[in-house]
Amino acid sequence: MQPATRINLADSAASSLRAEIVSGRWAVGARIPNEAALAELLSVSRGTVREAVRALVSQGLLETRQGSGTYVRSAVDPTAALERVKRTGLRDQWEARAALDVEAARLAALRHTPADLENMRRLLDARGTVADIGSDAFIRRDIAFHRSVVEASGNRAMIEIYDFFTAAIAEAIQATLGGDLPEPDQNAHVAIVEAVASGDPDRAAASVRAFMAPVLLELDRLLAQ
Numbered sequence: 001m002q003p004a005t006r007i008n009l010a011d012s013a014a015s016s017l018r019a020e021i022v023s024g025r026w027a028v029g030a031r032i033p034n035e036a037a038l039a040e041l042l043s044v045s046r047g048t049v050r051e052a053v054r055a056l057v058s059q060g061l062l063e064t065r066q067g068s069g070t071y072v073r074s075a076v077d078p079t080a081a082l083e084r085v086k087r088t089g090l091r092d093q094w095e096a097r098a099a100l101d102v103e104a105a106r107l108a109a110l111r112h113t114p115a116d117l118e119n120m121r122r123l124l125d126a127r128g129t130v131a132d133i134g135s136d137a138f139i140r141r142d143i144a145f146h147r148s149v150v151e152a153s154g155n156r157a158m159i160e161i162y163d164f165f166t167a168a169i170a171e172a173i174q175a176t177l178g179g180d181l182p183e184p185d186q187n188a189h190v191a192i193v194e195a196v197a198s199g200d201p202d203r204a205a206a207s208v209r210a211f212m213a214p215v216l217l218e219l220d221r222l223l224a225q
Helices: 009-022 035-042 046-058 078-086 090-111 114-126 135-152 156-176 186-198 201-224
Strands: 062-065 069-072
Touching (some): 035 046, 078 156, 090 156, 090 186, 090 201, 135 156, 186 201
Antiparallel strands (some): 062 069
């Protein structure tokens, strides 16, 4: 393990700990060295170690057990995975989003509650337009609406994956607002809600495919040039 540098010590310490986990030198389920030992290995204070460990706990790599110590929870680094997703092409991002949203809508049609529908409609009404509220606020509200469909699926793993992809999806949406790609209109969004409300999973899935189709077609055209 490499000692932490003095530039942003907590981040550097977290990177060193992450390397031990991702490399497999600390196996999933294993207890990591205690705070004092890590401080000595990294040449940092125990406070810096605590901050680094907290960061890795929040990322799902470590877990602390009261009175027992800190253990490796997962060797999958979500931060690195997200960065790789963000470096993929816009077409890949939209395809991934389409696959996720299609299945979420299908499940939402089968599992939604009246409260889910009320939440979707409220967020859709609040979505507004870029001209009225600006692109940043519009993107936040647009993501909130689509997330409400994912939430209605009742699939916790799917919700977590959607949150994981949020940064990449936001960048993809931003690209649609630059004039090069079509932004699905309000009617296309309404169609998703109505399809979910119908309880027909095939109709719900088809509504999302129709929603995504214009963007994917335009991306194909641009990439062919």
